[in-house]
Amino acid sequence: MQNPIRHIANKYLNKRLDLRVRIFNIMAASGMTVSLLSAVSAFTSGDTLQECFMYLAFALLSAGLLWFATKTGRFQLCYNITIAGIFMCGFSVFFLSGGGYYGSMPYFFVFAVVFTIFMLEGKAAIIMAVAELALYTALCLYRYNNLNIDPAYFESESILYETLFGFILVSLALGITMFIQLRLYKAQQKTLDEQNKTLDRISQMKTELFANVSHEMKTPLTVISVHVQRAEAFMKLGGEKSNAKVYESFALVQEEIMRLSRVWSRARLQFRPCKN
Numbered sequence: 001m002q003n004p005i006r007h008i009a010n011k012y013l014n015k016r017l018d019l020r021v022r023i024f025n026i027m028a029a030s031g032m033t034v035s036l037l038s039a040v041s042a043f044t045s046g047d048t049l050q051e052c053f054m055y056l057a058f059a060l061l062s063a064g065l066l067w068f069a070t071k072t073g074r075f076q077l078c079y080n081i082t083i084a085g086i087f088m089c090g091f092s093v094f095f096l097s098g099g100g101y102y103g104s105m106p107y108f109f110v111f112a113v114v115f116t117i118f119m120l121e122g123k124a125a126i127i128m129a130v131a132e133l134a135l136y137t138a139l140c141l142y143r144y145n146n147l148n149i150d151p152a153y154f155e156s157e158s159i160l161y162e163t164l165f166g167f168i169l170v171s172l173a174l175g176i177t178m179f180i181q182l183r184l185y186k187a188q189q190k191t192l193d194e195q196n197k198t199l200d201r202i203s204q205m206k207t208e209l210f211a212n213v214s215h216e217m218k219t220p221l222t223v224i225s226v227h228v229q230r231a232e233a234f235m236k237l238g239g240e241k242s243n244a245k246v247y248e249s250f251a252l253v254q255e256e257i258m259r260l261s262r263v264w265s266r267a268r269l270q271f272r273p274c275k276n
Helices: 002-014 019-046 050-071 076-096 106-119 122-145 151-155 160-236 242-273
Strands: none
Touching: 002 019, 002 050, 019 050, 019 106, 019 122, 019 160, 050 076, 076 106, 076 122, 106 122, 106 160, 160 242
């Protein structure tokens, strides 16, 4: 029976998968983990049940997106849902309902922008990243002008714990993602290097083979050319002796043709392993 961890890695982090697919899988797993830990933290710190259920809902959403994307292959749809539903809407709700820029959400904003750039490509990535930055900046300015947090929040250790919590989790999520991708990248580079070496050997073998074949074919072709000219000259002279010389030349030409055939057969046998 296959190791469960190895099975999960092969399914979600296989190097044959597209880079964005692997990053999405890591992000979804990170989202589930972070949301579950946040729910536990909110419950143990005495936060409202509403916040606990919100974190659990996000954990279920991350799990659902991961399952749906893997099952159907509609990753682009899941990318868009993640960006619009979680990064822009969900993070905004948590930012406004929590400690604002005094809490952990600014770290999650960084997480969102980085993964948005990874999941999208080209102009779409730039546009959405700029839109997220604009939204998060507007949220911070709004929070600054409408600060209505309980003063006790700033006098307790909760702000420290929440900040450290967000900093550590986001750093781990980004760090693990980059670590895994770099390992996969190095593995792919190693495979490519081996393939390039093999192609170089094949190319060298082809060059040597063509040079040898060219050399071996040059002599028979020269002999054939000489005897064809010789036969042509004797045919113009006519007579029985000339006819005998013509037949002799044609026999030699036939021998050289057979020699060329043997050279070609050897060349095909030598080159067959290279084609495989």
